[in-house]
Amino acid sequence: MSAVGRVTRPLRVGLLVGSARDGRLAPDVAGWFARVAARRDDLVLDVVDVAEHLLPVGLDADDPRTVALRPRLAGAEAYVIVVPEYNRSVPGPLKTLIDSFQSEWEAKPVGFVGYGLGMAGGVRAIEHLRQIFAEFHCVGMKDIVTFPRVLEHYGADGTFPAEPEGAETAAKLMLDQLTWWATALREAKALRPYGT
Numbered sequence: 001m002s003a004v005g006r007v008t009r010p011l012r013v014g015l016l017v018g019s020a021r022d023g024r025l026a027p028d029v030a031g032w033f034a035r036v037a038a039r040r041d042d043l044v045l046d047v048v049d050v051a052e053h054l055l056p057v058g059l060d061a062d063d064p065r066t067v068a069l070r071p072r073l074a075g076a077e078a079y080v081i082v083v084p085e086y087n088r089s090v091p092g093p094l095k096t097l098i099d100s101f102q103s104e105w106e107a108k109p110v111g112f113v114g115y116g117l118g119m120a121g122g123v124r125a126i127e128h129l130r131q132i133f134a135e136f137h138c139v140g141m142k143d144i145v146t147f148p149r150v151l152e153h154y155g156a157d158g159t160f161p162a163e164p165e166g167a168e169t170a171a172k173l174m175l176d177q178l179t180w181w182a183t184a185l186r187e188a189k190a191l192r193p194y195g196t
Contacts, residue, residue: 014076121148
């Protein structure tokens with residue numbers, strides 16, 4: 001029996017919408033991904049939009065915005081980050097949000113959905129996120145979802161993505177990996193809490 005088949009309750013997955021810029025495309029990409037994930041019965045999403053949780057620079061752990069977000073991030077058993085590539089890296093507000101927490105991220109799997117205006121499709125931002133989350137002992141999923149030249153993925157009527165088949169296949173592969181790791185880590189932590 002697969003690890004996914006042994007799940008007794010859905011895994012809690014935090015979906016981080018990683019852009020706060022005016023005119024951003026992140027809600028379209030994240031909305032598509034959320035609809036794909038909603039077809040599964042082995043996970044439930046909690047969407048955390050960086051634009052709605054702009055945290056102060058300077059790592060103020062007692063700031064009310066940070067305090068309010070802490071239980072949601074701590075309660076997630078896995079994460080998926082929707083990230084655009086800005087200047088070959090991640091958006092500043094996303095990095096600030098990540099840096100504002102520590103134990104909330106630890107020893108959890110992370111999946112990535114990237115997009116960009118150029119051919120890289122967010123891959124360079126994702127590679128930076130892999131390094132960042134490695135600091136928290138997270139497991140980054142090998143397979144990712146990317147939308148290079150993201151504007152070309154819109155239909156004439158504004159539908160995103162206009163041709164979803166390939167992206168949905170990539171999302172399924174990544175989510176299968178994510179749920180395997182999240183299930184394995186859930187079981188391991190039940191036997192022995194991480195770091196003890």
